[in-house]
């Protein structure tokens with residue numbers, strides 16, 4: 829595998845609902861290392877859900893909290909780290925990912941809306957899921973490509989299959 833001294837061992841990025849948490853946990857199990865998720869860190873630290881933070885402070889407030897959480901996780905965590913889907917919007921965060929094993933999970937629009945569109949826990953897609961998704965991906969596609977060392981497509985694959993593909997890519 830050639831897992832060297834970089835920390836964390838792998839960073840998962842990609843749109844919400846693509847399976848970063850599921851695959852990240854399986855990947856960590858297979859590697860015998862820990863799993864961490866910046867959304868979970870934020871919810872624990874804030875004592876509020878992501879939807880509540882968006883409602884209270886708007887997206888800019890959430891992004892500021894997220895930026896700090898990502899910085900801390902990158903500095904502390906040596907296992908598999910999953911970032912929230914929008915973390916790569918921040919230029920400093922993208923710079924901090926340079927040189928790390930960043931794996932982007934991808935999926936097509938239909939799959940995305942099916943998996944995440946009707947999920948109230950994801951405030952960005954609560955209304956007009958299909959259109960909002962197209963906009964999000966147009967705005968973000970190049971940012972995922974900029975930070976990712978590899979892109980693993982998840983369409984039609986089980987979490988176990990995606991995890992194996994990620995392992996093969998490391």
Ligand code: S3P
Pocket residue numbers: 842843844845848867878911912913914915949950951952
């Ligand atoms: C977001 C993705 C979510 C969460 C928040 C915003 C985004 O994380 O951070 O709802 O902007 O794509 P997941 O990708 O873990 O769902």
